[in-house]
Amino acid sequence: MNYFELAAHAASILTAIAYLVKDILWLRILTVFACIAGIIFNYTVPLTPLWVVIYWNILFLIINLVQIGLIIKERREVEFSEEEKELYETLFQNFAPFEFMKLLRVGKWLEAQKDQVLAIEQKQLDDVMLIYNGLVKVEAEGQAVAQLKDGSFIGEMSYITGGAATATVRALEPTRYLAWAKKDLKQLLNRNPSMRFAMQTVLSADLTKKLMQRPPLASRKR
Structure with a gap:
C-alpha cells in the first residue's frame, strides 16, 4: 500500500x-x-x-x-446582554455561543407578578419557562411540593412528554423569566441536532436536581 x-x-x-x-x-x-x-x-x-x-x-x-x-x-459576532451572559455561563455552556443566541431569538422575556399562575395542573401548557430571577411555588394534587428559584425550568416535563402540566405553578414574588413556545422550540431543535442534544442535557440536569430536592411521598401526605 x-x-x-x-x-x-x-x-x-x-x-x-x-x-x-x-x-x-x-x-x-x-x-x-x-x-x-x-x-x-x-x-x-x-x-x-x-x-x-x-x-x-x-x-x-x-x-x-x-x-x-x-x-x-x-x-x-455573538454579543450577549448581562442577563443572557449570566444564563449562558451558568446553564448553557454546552451550547456554542451562536447556538445559544438562536435559542434566545425564539424566546421572550416576561415578568410574572406575585400570585400570578404560570401553569395549571392537568391543563395544556404552551410554553417552556426558565426562571431568571424570582421564586415560585409548585403544587400537585392541592399540596405544595416544591419551591423553584433562579435557574429552574417550568413546564419541561410537559415539553418532553407532550402532555399536560404535571403541577400548578404560582409566583410567590415578582419573577422574571424566559419563555419559549413549545412549537417554536421544537422546530428550532429539530433543525439543529447539536442544539437538541445540548438542550436534552440541560433539561435532564434540571429534572435530576428537582427529583433529588423533592420530599418523599409519605412526608408530602402528612
Whole structure:
C-alpha cells in the first residue's frame, strides 16, 4: 500500500468521523480534509485521473470552505446582554455561543407578578419557562411540593412528554423569566441536532436536581 492509496482510506475515515461529531464547524473542517484526500487519490492512483470525481470534490471543498467562513463570522459576532451572559455561563455552556443566541431569538422575556399562575395542573401548557430571577411555588394534587428559584425550568416535563402540566405553578414574588413556545422550540431543535442534544442535557440536569430536592411521598401526605 502506497501513500496515495492511504489517501483513499483517509478520505473515508475522515468522512466517517465527520458524521459522528456534533459541532457543525468541525464536521465541515473534517469534510474539507476528506475532499482533499479524495482529490489526491482520484488524481494519482487511477491510470488516468478521474476528473468527474475530482471536479465534484473540488465543488464540495469550495462549498464547505465558504460555510466554514460564514460559521466563524457568525460566532464572532455573538454579543450577549448581562442577563443572557449570566444564563449562558451558568446553564448553557454546552451550547456554542451562536447556538445559544438562536435559542434566545425564539424566546421572550416576561415578568410574572406575585400570585400570578404560570401553569395549571392537568391543563395544556404552551410554553417552556426558565426562571431568571424570582421564586415560585409548585403544587400537585392541592399540596405544595416544591419551591423553584433562579435557574429552574417550568413546564419541561410537559415539553418532553407532550402532555399536560404535571403541577400548578404560582409566583410567590415578582419573577422574571424566559419563555419559549413549545412549537417554536421544537422546530428550532429539530433543525439543529447539536442544539437538541445540548438542550436534552440541560433539561435532564434540571429534572435530576428537582427529583433529588423533592420530599418523599409519605412526608408530602402528612
